[in-house]
Amino acid sequence: MQASLGGGGPGDGACDAFFFFPGNYAPDSVVFSSILGPSHRGQAQPGMGERGSGASSSGDLVFRDGHLISWSLEALMxxxxxxVDSYPDRTYVFTFLLSSRVFMPPHDLLVRVGQICLEQRQQLETPGLRRVTLLYVLPPQAKLKSFSAKIVQLFKEWTEAFPCDFQDEKAMAELKAITQRVTLSDEENGTVKKAIAQMTQSLLLSLAKLRSPAMDKGSVLKAKSPATQKDILGMCCDPLVLAQQLTHLELERxxxxxxxxxxxxxxxxDSRDKHRCRGDLTKTYSLEAYDNWSNCLSMLVATEVCRMVKKKHQTRMLEFFIDVAQGCFNIGNFNSMMAIIGGMNLSPVARLKKTWSKVKMAKFEVLERHMDPSSNFRNYRTTLQGAIQRSQMAKSSPEKIVIPVFNLFxxxxxxxxxIHTNHLPNGHVNFKKFWEISRRIQEFMTWTQVECPFQKDEKxxxxxxxxxxxxxxxxxxASFESEGPESRSEKDSWKTLRTTVRNRARRQECSQQTLDEAHTCTEL
Known part of the structure; x- marks a missing residue:
């Protein structure tokens, strides 16, 4: 079974292992429906229908095996x-709207699209300009209504797939201005106006969800837990149940x-970028939160092990988390599985030789082989491909779950x-590259929309x-207190650590004394 993300053969370079374009490459045609919504038209081949007066001057389309691979940015817009005669392929719509932000801010694209819409409308309104459409001739009013309906559908797909593009007032004002121009031809039955109203209402609901207080994203937690606190086994002693709850949290985030x-x-x-794809001042919170969640889970695993005083309790905790990781693996939750293994491989846990000598290692060794980083994580990629195939053929919700290792993704x-340039030597956009990026992002978004079938346990x-x-x-x-240092480097680390802790305690004591003296002087 070949890995979907490319394992590379012996001797392959790192870059070649990450990405390879076969000669007959084409993006997947399946688009996640909950984002793009249903289409009222069939898919059209790129280049069908008139493109406006500027199309011929914008550069020719370049196809390979019937698939668009490059074009100028203006022509792509x-x-x-x-x-009137055609509607762009929905996969193309999503791919271009996603990739265009590498070249220009979404608001600038919105303005240019509005200009192109107006140019096409003006052509349709020109007296005496009649175009044969398929098997019949449309009257001017029918042309305008057909064109208006398609423009509304385009913006419906845009607002559903990328509502964040319309967060600021400028974008909303521009969208309103474009749709107002479109509705001028819809005075008889108001069909297009109704579609615009529904689109606007859906967009406002999506934006309201984005602005609402976010759930706890699992931010990095504090300090050292007290020894009297209940451990994870006191909350859940069934590793499968814990794996299911981790899957809930993964999918939510x-x-x-x-x-x-x-x-x-x-x-x-890439430092050459001159604008941000979303937000000008801060990074996206959702990505930071998801990354923090994985780090927190690794640290929680290490904490639960190291806070155990007795060796037998440490052994039991390690075997419990090995079973949890196995449960995550069986579910298809590879991100939690990697975080758990990462926690057990942190130095303070990994060095506990006496504890590990009592652990049944067979399951752990199998899990580590799946996460072996050699050959660009070939084993993991092969396993991931198997989970993807299971998901595609699944008839029940549990089999649909695929949560990849996010950092590797x-x-x-x-x-x-x-490793692939944005532009080709002739100045065209390397659209083949963006087809593949879009395909992978679409695939990830499909996985995140799977409803978790397991019962939720709030506690x-x-x-x-x-x-x-x-x-x-x-x-x-905690690790050194459980098992003293053995090697020279461990002894040096332990000595440095104790010195640091003592010096910090002294500084805190001196600071407290200074504050007490200042308080006494104030009272006098």
């Missing part, structure tokens, strides 16, 4: 706008990520973006999100 968030993250790793997108989830976790320093202290 013109191709986005429907005509992943579903808050938007396609443009991923494009922003990828494109902003983002790195793949980044290398795909980095367990609350513990996972709010249980205090040890800092790296506290983990090291």
């Amino acid at each position: 013109e191709h986005l706008v429907p005509t 992943a579903s808050s990520i938007h396609p443009e968030d991923l494009m922003q993250m990828v494109s902003h790793m 983002v790195k793949d997108l980044y290398f795909l973006h980095k 367990i989830q609350k513990y996972l999100l709010t249980a205090p976790i040890y800092s790296e320093e506290a983990l090291s202290i």
